[in-house]
Amino acid sequence: MxxxxxxxxxxxxxxxxxxxxDTHLFAVSSGxxxxxxxxxxxxRVLSELATKTLDAVIFxxxxxxxxxxxxxxLFAQILAxxxxxxxxxxxxxxxxxxxxxxxxxxxxxxxxxxxxxxLGQVLLLNSKGVTxxxxxxxxxxxxxxxxxxxxxxxxxxxxxxxxxxxxxxHMLENGPQLLNCLANTGRVLNLxxxxxxxxxxFTFRTLKINATPATSIQFTRHTEQWQQENLGAGYxxxxxxxxxxxxxxxxxxx
Numbered sequence: 001m002x003x004x005x006x007x008x009x010x011x012x013x014x015x016x017x018x019x020x021x022d023t024h025l026f027a028v029s030s031g032x033x034x035x036x037x038x039x040x041x042x043x044r045v046l047s048e049l050a051t052k053t054l055d056a057v058i059f060x061x062x063x064x065x066x067x068x069x070x071x072x073x074l075f076a077q078i079l080a081x082x083x084x085x086x087x088x089x090x091x092x093x094x095x096x097x098x099x100x101x102x103x104x105x106x107x108x109x110x111x112x113x114x115x116x117x118x119l120g121q122v123l124l125l126n127s128k129g130v131t132x133x134x135x136x137x138x139x140x141x142x143x144x145x146x147x148x149x150x151x152x153x154x155x156x157x158x159x160x161x162x163x164x165x166x167x168x169x170h171m172l173e174n175g176p177q178l179l180n181c182l183a184n185t186g187r188v189l190n191l192x193x194x195x196x197x198x199x200x201x202f203t204f205r206t207l208k209i210n211a212t213p214a215t216s217i218q219f220t221r222h223t224e225q226w227q228q229e230n231l232g233a234g235y236x237x238x239x240x241x242x243x244x245x246x247x248x249x250x251x252x253x254x
Contacts, residue, residue, distance in 0.1 A: 004114045017239075020235045021093075023075065025064055038065070057088045058088075060193065062157065062214075064095050072097075079109065114147065119240060120151030120187075123147060126140055126156075153192070153240065155193065157193060158170070158195050160191070160209065165196070165221060182207055183207045193212070194212055197216075197217065198219055214233070214234065215234070
């Protein structure tokens with residue numbers, strides 16, 4: 001099956017999404033990532049999202065920190081036990097195993113990578129490479145071009161542009177190629193990504209690019225050294241209506 005073959009249809013004229021990313025869970029719920037209990041942060045974000053009127057949640061990758069199948073099972077368990085009721089969709093991060101993500105894709109967790117509604121579509125891209133840095137292979141670029149005949153927004157894990165920080169060593173290695181691919185269609189309005197553990201906003205030609213902070217720990221911005229800071233969990237809201245696309249980042253208190 002090709003990446004975009006499975007399509008999830010919303011029979012409606014507007015779409016409200018939440019973008020969450022970089023949970024970095026462990027096999028056990030007591031696991032800590034730089035002093036942060038990532039499972040507890042994830043639970044708090046889901047509880048917060050349950051108070052919103054959402055059509056779907058997009059998970060932006062790096063589900064796991066210890067790369068265990070149990071961490072994926074914990075993700076599914078926490079989601080199932082949360083008050084959040086809308087469907088959740090995912091893109092893979094550099095830490096992730098796509099086979100493990102596929103295995104938990106049942107019930108509330110969906111594997112579809114194309115979400116359509118009356119105004120356009122959401123494309124969930126695969127930027128996972130063979131190293132922590134990202135890569136979008138040629139076949140996937142062709143597939144993206146083939147599926148952008150209508151207004152679209154896209155999500156991936158890796159940052160396609162440098163953030164002038166440590167994580168640039170693991171950015172999307174062919175980021176300009178992906179961005180030109182998206183911009184050349186004239187149909188892709190926004191690209192959202194995770195990976196950088198903080199909020200950033202860029203523009204490439206006519207394409208708006210927004211980074212979403214992590215649910216776990218944030219990485220200090222504009223530093224050459226890898227520095228972490230617990231600013232609380234963050235997430236992004238995306239609203240697409242006939243008036244256009246509106247987006248904002250929300251932060252939970254520590």
